Amino acid sequence: xxxxxxxxKDFGAVRALDGLDLDVGEAEFFGFLGPNGAGKTTTVxxxxxxxxxxxxxxxxxxxxxxxxxxxxxxxxxxVFQEPTLDRDLTVEENLRFAARLWxxxxxxxxxxxxxxxxxxxxxxxxxxxxxxxxxxxxxxADIARGxxxxxxxxxxxxxxxxxxxxxxxxxxxxxxxxxxxxxMTVFLTTHYVEEAEPCDRVAVLDRGHLVAQGxxxxxxxxxxxxxxxxxxxxxxxxxxxVADAVVAPPGRDR
Amino acid sequence: xxxxxxxxxxREFVRFLRQRGRLVSSLARPFVWFVFAGAGFRALFAGPPGxxxxxxMAPGLLGMVVLFGAFLAALSTVTDRDAGVLxxxxxxxxxxxxxxxxKALGATLLGTVxxxxxxxxxxxxxxxxxxxxxxxxxxxxxxxxxxxAGAVGLVLAATIRSIENFSGVMNFAIFPMLFLCGAFYPxxxxxxxxxxLAYLNPIAYGVDLLKHALLAxxxxxxxxGELAVGCDFAALAVFAGLGLAAATPLLAREGGVTRAAFxxxxx
Numbered sequence: 001x002x003x004x005x006x007x008x009k010d011f012g013a014v015r016a017l018d019g020l021d022l023d024v025g026e027a028e029f030f031g032f033l034g035p036n037g038a039g040k041t042t043t044v045x046x047x048x049x050x051x052x053x054x055x056x057x058x059x060x061x062x063x064x065x066x067x068x069x070x071x072x073x074x075x076x077x078x079v080f081q082e083p084t085l086d087r088d089l090t091v092e093e094n095l096r097f098a099a100r101l102w103x104x105x106x107x108x109x110x111x112x113x114x115x116x117x118x119x120x121x122x123x124x125x126x127x128x129x130x131x132x133x134x135x136x137x138x139x140x141a142d143i144a145r146g147x148x149x150x151x152x153x154x155x156x157x158x159x160x161x162x163x164x165x166x167x168x169x170x171x172x173x174x175x176x177x178x179x180x181x182x183x184m185t186v187f188l189t190t191h192y193v194e195e196a197e198p199c200d201r202v203a204v205l206d207r208g209h210l211v212a213q214g215x216x217x218x219x220x221x222x223x224x225x226x227x228x229x230x231x232x233x234x235x236x237x238x239x240x241x242v243a244d245a246v247v248a249p250p251g252r253d254r
Numbered sequence: 255x256x257x258x259x260x261x262x263x264x265r266e267f268v269r270f271l272r273q274r275g276r277l278v279s280s281l282a283r284p285f286v287w288f289v290f291a292g293a294g295f296r297a298l299f300a301g302p303p304g305x306x307x308x309x310x311m312a313p314g315l316l317g318m319v320v321l322f323g324a325f326l327a328a329l330s331t332v333t334d335r336d337a338g339v340l341x342x343x344x345x346x347x348x349x350x351x352x353x354x355x356x357k358a359l360g361a362t363l364l365g366t367v368x369x370x371x372x373x374x375x376x377x378x379x380x381x382x383x384x385x386x387x388x389x390x391x392x393x394x395x396x397x398x399x400x401x402x403a404g405a406v407g408l409v410l411a412a413t414i415r416s417i418e419n420f421s422g423v424m425n426f427a428i429f430p431m432l433f434l435c436g437a438f439y440p441x442x443x444x445x446x447x448x449x450x451l452a453y454l455n456p457i458a459y460g461v462d463l464l465k466h467a468l469l470a471x472x473x474x475x476x477x478x479g480e481l482a483v484g485c486d487f488a489a490l491a492v493f494a495g496l497g498l499a500a501a502t503p504l505l506a507r508e509g510g511v512t513r514a515a516f517x518x519x520x521x
Binding site: 048049050070071073074076078080082083084085086087088089093096097098099100101102103145 | 260262345348349
């Protein structure tokens with residue numbers, strides 16, 4: 001589904017990402033674990049055709065992210081760290097706007113929007129402006145927006161950032177339901193080990209480099225570690241949480 | 255792709271209707287000028303018989319409505335960038351050019367709707383009567399000027415970083431475009447260097463067309479349009495085409511994310 005070879009990105013003199021090789025299979029739940037600033041979002045932006053790689057190449061469903069960017073954008077769904085909803089429009093208007101952008105015909109779009117609003121517990125809030133929603137409902141609306149066109153691959157970039165524990169639990173329930181119902185591939189970036197644990201496979205990224213890749217069990221076995229936290233420590237010599245604390249922007253909910 | 259472009263235009267229109275303050279001020283602004291500037295400058299203006307200053311200003315005021323309506327609509331792309339909506343547009347499966355076209359057509363719709371609403375009151379108030387040909391020319395002028403102003407506004411929106419630069423935009427873009435468009439005096443009154451500068455302004459060609467359409471009876475006296483109608487249309491088409499061509503790659507820069515968001519990730 002996702003295939004990257006020697007992927008790299010420079011921002012000026014800063015090497016944000018270097019020599020990344022990735023293989024993510026059909027229907028896989030893939031975790032991309034690393035501290036803030038490791039290059040996770042840069043990777044997602046390259047795979048989503050928002051940024052051009054400086055080096056290397058990547059393909060999604062067989063389409064090159066540079067040469068076949070339109071075909072790639074058709075097959076993927078994205079939920080970014082920051083919301084992409086128009087706060088002045090209602091939940092339903094936002095979804096209708098996205099449905100038009102993804103070229104869903106009117107009737108199919110209405111049925112799909114109704115279905116998602118129910119599934120995400122937004123049916124009663126469909127006519128509320130997005131600015132009036134809680135953080136958790138806003139994120140739910142953003143995810144509904146991301147899967148509106150039934151993508152084959154869903155990218156979730158730090159989807160729980162800024163959410164309280166209850167909203168987090170609900171969000172993971174939505175993702176589980178979606179995966180069970182659609183069999184889509186989910187590519188999750190996170191800096192929380194507990195979110196990476198349930199993944200089928202995990203890639204660990206640090207300072208733009210891949211330091212480990214495999215199932216959580218394999219990674220722990222190979223590093224002789226009891227948790228993914230210890231895997232990160234064994235591979236980089238630094239604890240994930242501290243690496244995170246040093247680089248995390250102030251005021252970010254954790 | 256047509257559905258996506260329509261979606262972008264429809265969103266602009268719904269947002270415009272939601273923003274009551276913007277609606278009221280955009281409709282009231284030309285009448286404030288019409289009454290206050292009109293009253294003050296009336297005595298200074300020595301036009302031909304039958305043309306007083308408020309009446310002379312009417313085409314220019316419609317140009318002003320287009321400038322504020324379409325240009326500011328295109329500039330709202332800056333807030334789209336901050337709100338993340340621009341990124342949504344860039345990951346949607348539509349060509350980059352369609353995103354720019356949708357934004358420019360949204361601006362065209364807003365500029366046109368506002369100019370028509372103002373014209374319904376302004377033209378009777380100025381006691382200007384329209385021939386069918388003049389009305390058609392005025393409508394074409396409003397639509398094409400809105401498109402050109404929208405396209406140029408998009409280039410500016412894609413270039414500036416945040417809405418905090420907005421007062422700079424007012425001072426260095428909107429006010430010069432307003433005062434150097436022939437709205438308040440004939441262009442022939444300007445010294446050559448300033449006039450050359452004025453003709454870099456798309457609104458100037460739109461106001462010239464509107465003078466052709468509305469002030470035809472006084473054109474022999476030198477108060478109508480000053481350029482050939484075909485020349486005005488050609489210039490507006492060039493602004494629209496160049497603006498769209500320039501805005502298309504600029505909008506996609508940095509993945510539609512503000513630089514602040516990027517440095518946050520890079521740290």
